[in-house]
Amino acid sequence: MSTEIVDFVAEKHLEQIIDILFDVRKSDPGYPPPVDSGFGRDTLAEWLLGEHSLARWVAVDKGRVAGFIHVTNPHKYLTDVAHSPGSEDWGESPLGEIGKFFVSPHSQRTGVGKLLFEKARSFTRGSQLTAVLAVVVTSEKAVAFYQKQGMRLVATFQGVHGENLVYADAGGESVDR
Numbered sequence: 001m002s003t004e005i006v007d008f009v010a011e012k013h014l015e016q017i018i019d020i021l022f023d024v025r026k027s028d029p030g031y032p033p034p035v036d037s038g039f040g041r042d043t044l045a046e047w048l049l050g051e052h053s054l055a056r057w058v059a060v061d062k063g064r065v066a067g068f069i070h071v072t073n074p075h076k077y078l079t080d081v082a083h084s085p086g087s088e089d090w091g092e093s094p095l096g097e098i099g100k101f102f103v104s105p106h107s108q109r110t111g112v113g114k115l116l117f118e119k120a121r122s123f124t125r126g127s128q129l130t131a132v133l134a135v136v137v138t139s140e141k142a143v144a145f146y147q148k149q150g151m152r153l154v155a156t157f158q159g160v161h162g163e164n165l166v167y168a169d170a171g172g173e174s175v176d177r
């Protein structure tokens with residue numbers, strides 16, 4: 001496959017990424033998660049870029065942007081769970097949260113997500129971070145994807161958008177659900 005993973009550059013990629021988010025929303029109405037200000041281009045740009053990322057990448061397939069992923073410092077909902085009893089199995093390393101992960105519906109199931117995810121996971125491993133992420137339980141495609149990538153289910157929590165599953169890259173034990 002001809003897909004390349006490259007660093008995100010807003011001037012080059014932002015408009016195409018927002019177009020993709022609109023398309024993703026048509027096929028996955030729960031994604032991105034609802035925000036109070038609705039789903040205009042400015043709101044989506046703010047959702048995408050309005051927080052500090054440790055790194056951001058896009059997938060480019062034959063010159064067209066096909067997906068996005070980033071790594072951040074962990075959000076409070078994850079550090080709260082990580083510091084709760086029983087979470088010492090997540091490992092000793094600091095956490096890097098993988099998020100804002102989506103692939104154009106036209107390119108899904110062609111391996112683009114795997115390439116993006118491998119890039120993010122190799123970044124966390126190289127930075128001595130344990131990759132973690134939260135996914136709402138109803139995001140069936142994403143849950144199937146993370147299980148296929150060998151991520152471990154380490155916790156669950158009730159978030160504003162429903163029950164979340166927390167997956168970690170290494171050092172954790174699966175929990176029974």
Ligand SMILES: CC(C)(COP(=O)(O)OP(=O)(O)OC[C@H]1O[C@@H](n2cnc3c(N)ncnc32)[C@H](O)[C@@H]1OP(=O)(O)O)[C@@H](O)C(=O)NCCC(=O)NCCS
Nearest residue numbers: 101102103108109110111112113114135141142144145148
């Ligand atoms: C999750 C997502 C990014 C996966 O991207 P993708 O490019 O389709 O994933 P890949 O093609 O690399 O899939 C790799 C493997 O994951 C699993 N997988 C991916 N999508 C799946 C689906 N819809 N159903 C079952 N398994 C799936 C499969 O095992 C697949 O391998 P296979 O196609 O050889 O069987 C994509 O479905 C998406 O953008 N979903 C909407 C947004 C979202 O939910 N993001 C995550 C929020 S936490």
